[in-house]
Amino acid sequence: MESSYLIGSIIVATLATYATRIIPFLLFRTREPSPLIKYIELNMPLMIMVILVFYAMKDVKWESYPYGMAELIGLSVAIVLHVRFKNALLSIFIATLSYMILIQNVF
Amino acid sequence: MNFFALVKLTIPVMMGYIPLGMAFGLLLSKLLIPWYYALFMSMFIFAGSGQFLALTLFASQATILEIGIATFLLNLRHTFYGLSMISTFKAFSWKKHYLIFGLTDETFALLKTSEVPEENREKAYLLITFLNQCYWIVGSVVGAILGNIVPFNYEGIEFSLTALFVVLSIELYKKNRLHKPFFVALIIGLFGMVLFPPQKMLILSLCLAAFVLIVFKGSMERGK
Numbered sequence: 001m002e003s004s005y006l007i008g009s010i011i012v013a014t015l016a017t018y019a020t021r022i023i024p025f026l027l028f029r030t031r032e033p034s035p036l037i038k039y040i041e042l043n044m045p046l047m048i049m050v051i052l053v054f055y056a057m058k059d060v061k062w063e064s065y066p067y068g069m070a071e072l073i074g075l076s077v078a079i080v081l082h083v084r085f086k087n088a089l090l091s092i093f094i095a096t097l098s099y100m101i102l103i104q105n106v107f
Numbered sequence: 108m109n110f111f112a113l114v115k116l117t118i119p120v121m122m123g124y125i126p127l128g129m130a131f132g133l134l135l136s137k138l139l140i141p142w143y144y145a146l147f148m149s150m151f152i153f154a155g156s157g158q159f160l161a162l163t164l165f166a167s168q169a170t171i172l173e174i175g176i177a178t179f180l181l182n183l184r185h186t187f188y189g190l191s192m193i194s195t196f197k198a199f200s201w202k203k204h205y206l207i208f209g210l211t212d213e214t215f216a217l218l219k220t221s222e223v224p225e226e227n228r229e230k231a232y233l234l235i236t237f238l239n240q241c242y243w244i245v246g247s248v249v250g251a252i253l254g255n256i257v258p259f260n261y262e263g264i265e266f267s268l269t270a271l272f273v274v275l276s277i278e279l280y281k282k283n284r285l286h287k288p289f290f291v292a293l294i295i296g297l298f299g300m301v302l303f304p305p306q307k308m309l310i311l312s313l314c315l316a317a318f319v320l321i322v323f324k325g326s327m328e329r330g331k
Contacts, residue, residue: 001165006144009174013161014151016179021210024189025196038190039324040317044183046279047292047316049272051309052156052181054296056269058305074266078273088274089123095270100263 066107074099108223113234116221120213121242127155128246129253130267134162136254145251149244153209157182158247159268160309167305180313188215199229209236212275287327291319 053075060068078095085091108116132145148158157178164174188210195218196203206218214236223231280289299312320327 001138001140005171006140006165008171009161009165010144010147010151012171012175013148013154013157013178016175017152017154017157017182017185018208020179020182020185021189021207023186025193025207028190028193036321036324039328040320043283043285043288043320043327044317046276046283047288047295047320048181048183048313049276049279050289050292051296051299051312051316052272053269053276054300055309055312056272058300058308070263071266071269074270075273078270079277082274082277088271088278089126091274092267092270093126095273096264096267099266099270100260103263104260 070099070102070107073102108221108227108231110234113221113231114238116217117235117238117242120217120239123213124155124239124242125246125249127267127271128243128248129250130264131155131158131162132247132250132252133254134159134265135247136251138162138166140165142248142251145247146244149240149247152178153240153243154178154182154185154211155213155243156268156271159265173310177309180310185210185212185215188212192218195228199232202229202233206232206236209240211239214239285327287330288316288320291323291327292316295319 057068057071060071062068074095077098078091081094082088082091128149131149132142135145135148136142148161152158152161160177160181161174164177169177189207192206192210192215196206199206217235217239218232221231221235276289280286283289295312295316299308299315303311
């Protein structure tokens, strides 16, 4: 990968990230946010997170062996552990470990 | 609050940021990117999922414009955090720009839950944000360097990101007053994963989600 591509990308990603964090301070220095903006900001994070789960699995080959079984098992482990124990680190750690064991040794 | 009390407050974030930062560094080294880019990214971008996304986009050779748009859309949720910090940060000096820069999910959660007396607030907030960024930098640099040295099969470690998204989805589902957006996003995500071209999947799905959210505001808010 070329360093100009990496550096350019890092600068753009830095500005884009900072923009998302400073926008509310610039926009609402004096006035109150509109109800529509509040509604989007309240509900968009949940939608983004769910879509990211699917995004993370966009390259899984569902039609051929092992039919995404490692991903489905890893997801199930994360969901069950998190609903049951509500400990983010535990859920992420065990789910990742199960997934790594599965793809390295089973499938 | 004294120094040690504040350090103690950040321990949960340290326990998350160091392994996750390491996972980020390892993934970066697997893409054969030199380790110091992990340092730069964690110093300047400082966004967990944003940096993972950048790596994914590097791997699929996305254009710089696409990286900018995708990062912006992904981190748009941070706008919500800023909104609830406006009144708190207003009283602070120019140093608040570091706080705004460092407003990650975890830092936001700590700042919101820490009970610092008003007169020490600015200093305490700066220390919390700085410590969190240090954990993240240390994790990512160690991961990027060890990834090349320690002979260990890291295949599949990127699943920690998928698991993180699953965990945050559950957390946000529980917190959200409305539950319909969750089910709509499930449908859009599945639809997008199957039908959209992989490289454009995220942007298209997010735009579709925002569109549905706005156009069907009335029915989203009806019932639960």
